[in-house]
Amino acid sequence: MIRQPKSKHIPRATIQRLATYIQVLESFARDGVEVISSNPLAEACGVNGSQVRKDLAYFGEFGIRGVGYQVTSLIAAIKSSLGVDREWRMALIGVGNLGKALLNHAEFRTRNFNIVGIFDCDPFKIGEIVHGREVHCTQDLKAIVEERGIEIGIIATPPERAQRAAQHLVDAGLTSILNFTAARVKVPEQVQLDYVDFFHHLYSLAFRHEQART
Amino acid sequence: MIRQPKSKHIPRATIQRLATYIQVLESFARDGVEVISSNPLAEACGVNGSQVRKDLAYFGEFGIRGVGYQVTSLIAAIKSSLGVDREWRMALIGVGNLGKALLNHAEFRTRNFNIVGIFDCDPFKIGEIVHGREVHCTQDLKAIVEERGIEIGIIATPPERAQRAAQHLVDAGLTSILNFTAARVKVPEQVQLDYVDFFHHLYSLAFRHEQART
Structure with missing residues (x-):
């Protein structure tokens, strides 16, 4: 049973929670759980049960009242709704330490987000x-993006090369970019750009740690 | 020249930008840049020059008017102010694919955030x-945290084990936790908890990508 979203105006916070639900449900599925009600799902996700029920209602009627959700169907339905029930092909720019760690991170493949082109x-x-x-040479990005059907670009360069990498990705026609560097980059308005920066978090934790001690 | 923060009430957004400035300045330093004015620094960080000058003013007078900032002194001063000019010792719980990728990510060591204990x-x-x-067995966490002077805990378990891992870290006396799993975890109020979740971003990008196409 695959349902389409009732509405395209799904709040971003809901989408973020759906991404959590998928990952938590997949863990339950791996542990052999077949049916789950909203409260234990909510507990594992760190939200409350009514939030889970409300979020899932955006996508139609997933559950059976008084019984719960059938785990694998729910995963399939959320993935279908989010558009992540198919392969996503990604290009990685920057094959340094971070880029190599990402290439070695098996969960990208497990989740069907495949890095199919690497550039430096x-x-x-x-x-x-x-x-x-x-x-490959970054100059060949556009040709390889077209040839391999790449839709998402990952920036893992040193920060001072992030803007140039972003420009290459935009010039290659990509409109979805995940930037793992500290540098804030400028892209055209129609491009979706997200940041993942470990050291932001670590520096911030360290600073708050020091403040709390004094 | 090392200066202490003028005020402890530094906005979190400023701290986040300071973390960016450090990383961008380090790139300039690696490229041999000795002196930089606020505008090119701002450009590389994706913020405006007046924001940079305002942020740095929280920490005293770093720059020389009309000349700019001496790059290595500025890095040292920001690091000192943030408390990241020393080693931070970290414990990692969860030695799966993600945990191994983090262990292999050389930049933690480069930045003096050292994973000195690993647990499963x-x-x-x-x-x-x-x-x-x-x-090591997670049961030994508390003893090893004390023995090795660990101050930050990293969670890289499967999501359904994240809460238990967080509890172990809290029980071991840690008050700074970085959670790389999708699971939202509950911790006592005095514990600082940040999240890094790649798949949140990828799922969200994929969803927005599909929406933009239709």
Whole structure:
């Protein structure tokens, strides 16, 4: 049973929670749980039961009253609604330490977010094979994006090269970018850009830790 | 020249930007830049020059009017102000794919955030050596946290084990936690808890990508 969203105006906070629900439900499925009611699901996600019921209601009627949700159907329905029930092909720019760690992170493949093209502007890296993939020159990005059906770009360069990497991704026609560097980059308005920056969090935690001690 | 913060009431957004400034300045330093004025620094960070000058003013007078900031002194001063000019020792719970990717991410060491204890509750993993570190039983966390002076805990377990991991970290006396899982966890009020979840961002990007196409 696959249902389409009732409405396209789903709040971003709901989408973020749906992303959590998928990951938590997949853990339950791995542990052999077949049916779950909203309260234990909510508990595992750190939200309350009524929030879960309200969020899932955006997408139609998933549950059976008094019984709960059938875990694998619910996962399939949310994934379908979010559009993540298919493969997403990604390009990675920047094959340094971080880029290599991301390439080695098996969960991207598990979740069908596949890094199918890797790029660097360092001539010493171009042509190298890293975790089974050949490093290409960033100049070839546009051709490879088209050839391989890439839809998402990942920036894992040093921060001062992030803007140039973003420009390459935009020039290649990509409109969804995930930036793992500290640098804030400028992109055209129609481009979706998100940031993941570990050190932001670590520096912030460290600072708050010091403040709390004094 | 190391200055202490003028005020302890520094807005969180400023702290987040300072974390960006450090990373961007370090890139400039690596490229041999010795002096930088606020505008090119701002440009590389994606903020405006007056914001940079305002943020840095929280920490005293870093710059020389009409000349700019001496890059290495500025890095040292911000790091000192944030309390990240020393080693931070971290414990990692969950030595799966993500945990291994984090252990292999050289930038933690470069930035003096060292993972000095790794823990898992899987008896098949305990005793294994991963990237040079021995996997310990999570039951031993408290003793090792004390012995090794650990101050930050990282959660990289499957999401359904995140709450238990958080409880172990809290019981071990840690008050700063970075959670790399999708699960929202509950901790006492005095504990600082931040989240890093790649798949939140990827699912959200994918969903917005699909919406933009239709």
